Every structure is written in structure tokens, then in C-alpha cells.
Amino acid sequence: MSNVELYKYLPQVPEIALKEFIEWCVLEQSKAAGLEFKPDQNKLKNLETPDYVKQLIDQFMKVRPDPIRAGLVAVIAGQQADKHELSGIPAIVDFVSLYVKFLIPKDGTNPEEAEGILNKATQHQLEQLTEIAKKHGVSLSL
Secondary structure: OOOOHHHHOOHHHOOOHHHHHHHHHHHHHHHOOOOOOOHHHHOOOOOOHHEEEEEEHHHHHOOOOOOHHHHHHHHHHHHHHHHHHHHHHHHHHOOOOOOOOHOOOOOOEEEEEEHHHHHHHHHHHHHHHHHHHHHHOOOOOO
């Protein structure tokens, strides 16, 4: 597994930046896992950041091209996120970033290839989080 631990940086990032990062995870990065997610914008209109994030994630978690695999990945991501002991929006972002990352390796890859794919996905997430945080005036100390 990668030495990059994204969850350590999440509490440093303002909620508005976490909202933007979670949108990137579910709208862009999830495409690498074969998910084409299009949220119902009517349900997201005029919501404050915490409610927006919860509604977006609720919609996203209902997209399951392979329900068994998605369910297993959700359990693994949930167990790992619980160990990180975050709360609020950072906890939600942590879970979703893990969930999306763990969905990316396709069936049939060997363990070394899967670990390489996970490491690359984690690095991509960290780069995106760093860029978004910087846009919102936060410099992450990596």
C-alpha cells in the first residue's frame, strides 16, 4: 500500500475545498472504475456544504455497476475510514476517497498490479486535494 495517507490532510482543508474534492472523486476519478455518475442537480440546489456533500454521496452510493463488488469495497473503505477516526465532512470525504480508490483496480489484475493502481490513484487524489486546497488559500504540508 502507498505511504501516502490522504486522511491526515483532510482536517486542514476548509469544507468548501472538501466539497470540491469530493465532487472530483465522484464525478471524475470514479470514471477510472467504470462509473458514469451524473447527480440529480435538482436535489443539490441551494444546499449548504454539509448537506450538499451528504446528498451527493447518497446519490453516488446508489450507483453500483457490480453490487457485490461495490458492497465489499464499501465495507473495506468503511473499516479503514473508521480507523482514521475523523469526524464530520472530513470523515465522509475520507470514506468516499477510499471507496472510489478501491473500486479502480479491475478484476483479473494480480496483487502487484492492483497495488500499483491503488498507489497511483492515491497519489492522484493527493495531488488533486493539494491543488484544490491551494486554490482556497491552504498549503498542505506534505
